[in-house]
Amino acid sequence: MVRKPVVSTISTGGYLQGNVNGRLPSLGSKEPPEQEKVVLKKKITLLRGISIIIGTIIGAGIFISPKGVLQNTGSVGMSLIIWTVCGVLSLFGALSYAELGTSIKKSGGHYTYILEVFGPLPAFVRVWVELLIIRPAATAVISLAFGRYILEPFFIQCEIPELAIKLITAVGITVVMVLNSMSVSWSARIQIFLTFCKLTAIVIIIVPGVMQLIKGQTQHFKDAFSGRDANIMGLPLAFYYGMYAYAGWFYLNFLTEEVENPEKGWPRGRVVKFARSAAGGPVFR
Secondary structure, three states, X not given: OOOOOOOOOOOOOOOOOOOOOOOOOOOOOOOOOOOOOOOOOOOXXXXXXXXXXXXXXXXXXXXXXXXXXXXXXXXXXXXXXXHHHHHHHHHHHHHHHHHHHHHOOOOOOHHHHHHHHHXXXXXXXHHHHHHHHHHHHXXXXXXXXXXXXXXXXXXXXXXXXXXXXHHHHHHHHHHHHHHHHHOHHHHHHHHHHHHHHHHHHHHHHHHHHHHHHHOOOOHHHHOOOOOOOOOOOOHHHHHHHHHHHHOOOOHHHHHHHHEOOHHHHHHHHHHHHHHHHHHHHHHHO
């Protein structure tokens, strides 16, 4: 009696791959196992996309930037021109990114587009500059402004302690990190809620101002371009402050693979958002 050698049906270190129905292939089958493709769930609708973009634009910049624009332009009229031009330039950038998002359907934003066009080395450098310099600095500015404005009502009669601002800033960053790590849906819902809160606050500021204009309170616009002459060296700084206030129109491109029907949703979302921002921005300022 001869003992037959044992023939291994599975290679060393290999695994049986299930098909799309979750079933394992039979050992005698000659058909190669079907690979399951891991993809991100498309949970970002048109409303959520608009809320993400508006929520990132309406932030600390609308409170920090107006002072810098007015100081570097020297007059109310010139500052409104700067705000309008910055809004138009941002609209062109947003529409360009909408085209990129519908053409290159990959998440990652700047990194993905540089990788596709220029190769891995420039993309690698760009993503590390983003992680080590650009994003931490921007997050610090926004978070510190958040901490200061949260504590402002509690320290009306005195100066806000720096330690309290830093503590509130750290708590805010931690909460945002936890929410984004837990669920995309919950993050989107909170983003929608905060966006409506921001729009409500802006309406509360704009409506009384428009009512004052209707009543004839236009003394600041009679000589809108009078005042300190605009310094040619200050105009670039004014543009920088203005563009910083409008920054955020590219954030949705980091979530391309999670957007539902980006071919239709993105152009609509960008146009709706910038119709509000470009028109409402100068009025708010």
